[in-house]
Amino acid sequence: MNTDKNPQKIKSMFNEISPHYDLMNNLISLGSHYIIKFLAIRKLEIKPRSNILDLCCGTGDFTRIIRKFYPRSKVIGLDFSPEMIKLAKIKNPKGAFIQGDCTDLPFGEREFNYITMGFGLRNIENRESALKEIHRVLDKGGKFLHLDFGYRNIFSSIFDLFTYLVTRFTQNKEHYKYLLQSKKEFPEPDELIKEFEQQGFKCVKVCNYFFGAISAQIMEKV
Ligand SMILES: C[S@@+](CC[C@H](N)C(=O)[O-])C[C@H]1O[C@@H](n2cnc3c(N)ncnc32)[C@H](O)[C@@H]1O
Numbered sequence: 094m095n096t097d098k099n100p101q102k103i104k105s106m107f108n109e110i111s112p113h114y115d116l117m118n119n120l121i122s123l124g125s126h127y128i129i130k131f132l133a134i135r136k137l138e139i140k141p142r143s144n145i146l147d148l149c150c151g152t153g154d155f156t157r158i159i160r161k162f163y164p165r166s167k168v169i170g171l172d173f174s175p176e177m178i179k180l181a182k183i184k185n186p187k188g189a190f191i192q193g194d195c196t197d198l199p200f201g202e203r204e205f206n207y208i209t210m211g212f213g214l215r216n217i218e219n220r221e222s223a224l225k226e227i228h229r230v231l232d233k234g235g236k237f238l239h240l241d242f243g244y245r246n247i248f249s250s251i252f253d254l255f256t257y258l259v260t261r262f263t264q265n266k267e268h269y270k271y272l273l274q275s276k277k278e279f280p281e282p283d284e285l286i287k288e289f290e291q292q293g294f295k296c297v298k299v300c301n302y303f304f305g306a307i308s309a310q311i312m313e314k315v
Pocket residue numbers: 100103104107148149150151152153154155171172173174177193194195196210211212213216217
């Protein structure tokens with residue numbers, strides 16, 4: 094049976110783990126998550142004065158990187174967890190963040206040139222609705238960067254082991270069990286790309302990190 098991804102449950106989980114979220118990410122990935130986020134965003138080749146939406150922004154890492162390296166663009170971070178948004182605002186005092194749900198975006202059609210989503214889609218119960226919404230608010234020819242765990246390989250097993258070891262010492266063991274389970278159930282990149290294509294995207298670039306254990310797909314709205 095698949096993990097329960099009831100949105101209320103997922104929201105409470107992220108609210109609860111928010112105080113330790115960044116620390117745990119740093120420990121589990123030995124800091125590499127930030128470098129990977131940076132490298133993936135560079136691959137988008139963002140044009141100046143673009144409108145960018147960072148979905149499932151969490152504590153705002155993507156938003157921060159975009160603001161720093163593309164200061165002439167406008168970026169909005171969106172997440173449904175108020176606690177994650179609070180932290181994002183502390184880390185990015187001048188950033189724009191809103192609380193919202195990816196399956197019902199509070200924006201009009203074709204408002205954004207780029208949409209980013211890191212480690213988010215895996216947690217969404219209704220992926221199809223989220224992808225439809227991303228397609229709706231993205232401009233024609235606009236790009237959607239999706240980054241998450243990719244292929245099951247030796248690096249992905251090492252990551253699982255690190256997660257297990259690090260979380261033995263935390264109070265949020267259940268939540269990290271969820272992380273491992275959701276990772277196992279999430280489609281590998283080839284399958285995911287087919288889902289994106291069904292919603293009207295075409296794949297323009299795939300970037301693999303740790304031999305694909307983490308993978309980014311850049312999709313264009315056609
Ligand atoms: C694993 S975190 C990723 C955060 C950040 N993008 C990063 O890479 O560090 C997933 C985030 O997705 C958010 N999220 C999950 N489902 C969502 C939904 N339906 N709408 C908006 N945010 C959602 C959670 O609140 C959480 O902050």
